[in-house]
Amino acid sequence: MSSLGVGVSPGNVPVYHGSKLKVIDRRVRVAELVLRCLICGLAIVSAVLIVTDTQVREIFTIRKRAKFTDMKALVFLVIANGIAAAYSLVQVLRCVVSMIKGTVLFNKPLAWAIFSGDQVMAYLTLSAVAAAVQSGIIAQFGQTELQWMKTCKLYAKFCNQVGEGVASSLLACLSMVLLSAISAYGLFRLYGDNKGKSSGGW
Amino acid sequence: MSSLGVGVSPGNVPVYHGSKLKVIDRRVRVAELVLRCLICGLAIVSAVLIVTDTQVREIFTIRKRAKFTDMKALVFLVIANGIAAAYSLVQVLRCVVSMIKGTVLFNKPLAWAIFSGDQVMAYLTLSAVAAAVQSGIIAQFGQTELQWMKTCKLYAKFCNQVGEGVASSLLACLSMVLLSAISAYGLFRLYGDNKGKSSGGW
Numbered sequence: 001m002s003s004l005g006v007g008v009s010p011g012n013v014p015v016y017h018g019s020k021l022k023v024i025d026r027r028v029r030v031a032e033l034v035l036r037c038l039i040c041g042l043a044i045v046s047a048v049l050i051v052t053d054t055q056v057r058e059i060f061t062i063r064k065r066a067k068f069t070d071m072k073a074l075v076f077l078v079i080a081n082g083i084a085a086a087y088s089l090v091q092v093l094r095c096v097v098s099m100i101k102g103t104v105l106f107n108k109p110l111a112w113a114i115f116s117g118d119q120v121m122a123y124l125t126l127s128a129v130a131a132a133v134q135s136g137i138i139a140q141f142g143q144t145e146l147q148w149m150k151t152c153k154l155y156a157k158f159c160n161q162v163g164e165g166v167a168s169s170l171l172a173c174l175s176m177v178l179l180s181a182i183s184a185y186g187l188f189r190l191y192g193d194n195k196g197k198s199s200g201g202w
Numbered sequence: 203m204s205s206l207g208v209g210v211s212p213g214n215v216p217v218y219h220g221s222k223l224k225v226i227d228r229r230v231r232v233a234e235l236v237l238r239c240l241i242c243g244l245a246i247v248s249a250v251l252i253v254t255d256t257q258v259r260e261i262f263t264i265r266k267r268a269k270f271t272d273m274k275a276l277v278f279l280v281i282a283n284g285i286a287a288a289y290s291l292v293q294v295l296r297c298v299v300s301m302i303k304g305t306v307l308f309n310k311p312l313a314w315a316i317f318s319g320d321q322v323m324a325y326l327t328l329s330a331v332a333a334a335v336q337s338g339i340i341a342q343f344g345q346t347e348l349q350w351m352k353t354c355k356l357y358a359k360f361c362n363q364v365g366e367g368v369a370s371s372l373l374a375c376l377s378m379v380l381l382s383a384i385s386a387y388g389l390f391r392l393y394g395d396n397k398g399k400s401s402g403g404w
Binding site: 070071072073119123126127128129130131133134135137138139143145146147148149151177181184185187188189190191192 | 272273274275321325328329330331332333335336337339340341345347348349350351353379383386387389390391392393394
């Protein structure tokens with residue numbers, strides 16, 4: 001990791017000075033890399049836990065197999081996890097390349113792209129987790145008024161593993177939320193006191 | 203609304219100059235006020251639509267009344283809407299006072315509070331909407347594998363009004379997402395090129 005802390009990029013490059021800012025920048029970049037790796041790992045773990053989950057029960061001589069595709073919210077969660085893992089992997093590579101090169105993000109279009117991507121991923125993973133938790137609550141406790149039965153009474157082992165998968169997704173989602181704040185910092189500090197040099201779209 | 207564009211606040215006050223920044227700041231503040239009013243209105247409309255929704259059906263001589271408390275996700279959505287409306291109202295008052303006084307936000311703790319509040323509200327409303335949509339999809343299409351029946355076949359009028367309420371919430375949620383980006387801009391631009399004067403927690 002370079003300790004130069006000097007930006008080399010096209011576009012609008014504000015003057016970058018102050019060792020305190022350099023230290024902050026380095027910490028933020030390390031935090032970003034750690035979080036992106038964490039999200040990638042957690043999203044893969046969650047997807048694997050859910051996809052490989054299955055349980056067979058015999059109810060009045062009828063064999064029934066529970067699998068994640070029975071619950072549409074879990075299919076959505078697996079897809080969201082897949083997208084989050086792939087996106088995080090690309091971002092990890094970008095972080096590593098930027099660290100090796102020692103460049104600092106002063107490129108507004110790139111900062112906008114990262115910010116938008118992180119925001120979309122945070123909202124996507126959160127909505128997938130919320131939908132899965134909602135389905136999970138119905139499966140666990142039922143909704144007698146609507147005649148939706150407690151499926152988890154029959155498939156306890158299946159539900160436990162799904163619960164672990166959802167918990168893993170929730171951690172990935174919280175990391176994504178934190179990361180979207182970091183990328184907001186990375187973008188909007190470029191709109192600080194930059195003496196009218198900005199050509200941003202605001 | 204003041205056209206001075208000069209911040210009067212305790213704490214770290216970066217030098218504020220450039221008419222372009224003044225124009226941007228004014229636009230951002232107007233957008234913020236409009237969005238906060240919109241969220242307040244939409245959240246109230248959504249909560250009223252859902253809470254007042256009811257339908258009575260007679261099934262084999264048994265009278266059954268559908269109401270929003272039958273579906274836990276709708277109760278969560280109404281609570282989230284109530285919180286969003288109250289929060290937005292407080293923020294609208296703050297925006298109006300700040301516009302009348304002509305002050306510009308250069309107070310980091312306040313900017314952090316607004317940013318955090320907006321983030322929490324965006325994620326809260328999104329998870330409530332996602333959970334309600336998930337329940338709505340189950341009610342509309344059923345989930346035969348789990349023996350969850352299509353409740354909307356019986357209570358079509360009830361489901362339609364809930365749908366309108368959820369749509370209103372979704373619009374409020376999207377406005378909240380936009381607003382949380384605006385407050386991120388309001389906060390993190392204070393961490394721009396401020397010549398080491400910052401005392402922020404990064």
